[in-house]
Amino acid sequence: MAMESKDIDETPVEKIKILIIDDDANFLFGITRMLTRANYEVLSATDGMHGIQKAQLEMPDLILLDINMPKMTGFQVKMVLNRFPVTQLIPVVFLSALNDRANVLNGLNLADDYITKPFDADILIARLKNILRRIAPRYRQAIQISANATYSIETLQLWGQSVEMFDAGTAGHTLRVTSWAVALARSLGLGAEDVENIRKGSMLHDIGKLAVPEFILNKPGPLTNEEWKIVREHPRLGYEMISPIKSLAGALEIPMYHHERWDGFGYPDQLSEDKIPLAARIFSIVDVHDALLSKRPYKPAMDDLAVRDMIRSQSGKHFDPTLVEHFLEHYDSLRKEVENEFGKNNFSH
Ligand SMILES: [Fe+2]
Numbered sequence: 001m002a003m004e005s006k007d008i009d010e011t012p013v014e015k016i017k018i019l020i021i022d023d024d025a026n027f028l029f030g031i032t033r034m035l036t037r038a039n040y041e042v043l044s045a046t047d048g049m050h051g052i053q054k055a056q057l058e059m060p061d062l063i064l065l066d067i068n069m070p071k072m073t074g075f076q077v078k079m080v081l082n083r084f085p086v087t088q089l090i091p092v093v094f095l096s097a098l099n100d101r102a103n104v105l106n107g108l109n110l111a112d113d114y115i116t117k118p119f120d121a122d123i124l125i126a127r128l129k130n131i132l133r134r135i136a137p138r139y140r141q142a143i144q145i146s147a148n149a150t151y152s153i154e155t156l157q158l159w160g161q162s163v164e165m166f167d168a169g170t171a172g173h174t175l176r177v178t179s180w181a182v183a184l185a186r187s188l189g190l191g192a193e194d195v196e197n198i199r200k201g202s203m204l205h206d207i208g209k210l211a212v213p214e215f216i217l218n219k220p221g222p223l224t225n226e227e228w229k230i231v232r233e234h235p236r237l238g239y240e241m242i243s244p245i246k247s248l249a250g251a252l253e254i255p256m257y258h259h260e261r262w263d264g265f266g267y268p269d270q271l272s273e274d275k276i277p278l279a280a281r282i283f284s285i286v287d288v289h290d291a292l293l294s295k296r297p298y299k300p301a302m303d304d305l306a307v308r309d310m311i312r313s314q315s316g317k318h319f320d321p322t323l324v325e326h327f328l329e330h331y332d333s334l335r336k337e338v339e340n341e342f343g344k345n346n347f348s349h
């Protein structure tokens with residue numbers, strides 16, 4: 001008994017974390033003060049994109065979401081959150097001045113509650129408590145379950161491929177790069193476990209793009225600095241999304257480091273040379289190789305020989321020179337192995 005009470009005394013009570021996404025700074029200030037007084041931990045974001053990223057990184061217990069915001073509406077934010085099994089579970093309450101029937105119904109269909117502004121502070125807190133009591137324990141449990149689950153290769157493949165639905169012109173990319181990465185890893189003599197981790201990591205390499213809004217992923221023109229910054233967050237976001245899943249512990253290097261460069265000019269951590277994990281160095285060659293062979297909204301496809309020249313020219317710059325040499329030397333047999341896995345017809349870009 002003594003032990004028990006000691007444990008209870010020493011365990012800090014974790015506050016319930018609420019994320020507010022609203023573009024109105026005055027409103028944010030007021031509601032933050034109100035919820036902090038009610039003993040909640042409050043995080044905030046003033047637009048949808050930052051809100052989504054905070055949700056990924058912080059995993060709040062509940063999100064209060066405005067609807068009318070520039071760039072992305074609250075409805076669009078909720079739809080992006082729905083793309084990933086974990087953020088899809090975060091309870092969401094719309095908080096909006098829009099009080100017409102159509103918007104309220106749409107909001108109630110998409111999320112857990114809809115509260116119109118202006119509201120009575122006590123009533124808002126009472127409603128949040130209700131939702132937290134009903135939904136939050138289930139949500140926490142679901143996160144626990146997904147953290148401890150082992151996922152089949154087929155499930156990981158579906159997650160990885162779901163990125164292709166939002167990133168135009170990348171259909172088939174996930175499966176092709178996975179095959180190439182596995183073939184290259186095997187030809188380098190890596191062991192079975194490393195090869196399997198490379199397979200999983202390749203499938204999930206761009207999973208962080210699920211947190212990047214579609215209009216940025218598919219923008220035909222050049223990105224603004226701000227948009228580019230968001231795109232460059234996708235490796236870290238991907239890492240944050242899958243690192244709680246224990247069975248994927250060996251497969252995090254590719255999602256996190258596939259945009260690092262041998263010369264240290266990559267992202268997100270500007271690692272260089274063999275500080276970049278081998279799996280990510282292998283993967284970046286096959287990733288760029290496939291992207292160059294493919295037609296994308298912003299560029300035509302290149303032919304095979306030009307692609308190989310390009311990769312050769314990036315030896316020691318973008319890529320590990322030893323790996324480039326090996327890749328080019330074994331190119332025909334690697335391609336044969338990949339084609340055998342797919343059948344020649346499914347292999348086209
Ligand atoms: Fe990427």
Ligand SMILES: [Fe+2]
Nearest residue numbers: 173205206287
């Ligand atoms: Fe890729």
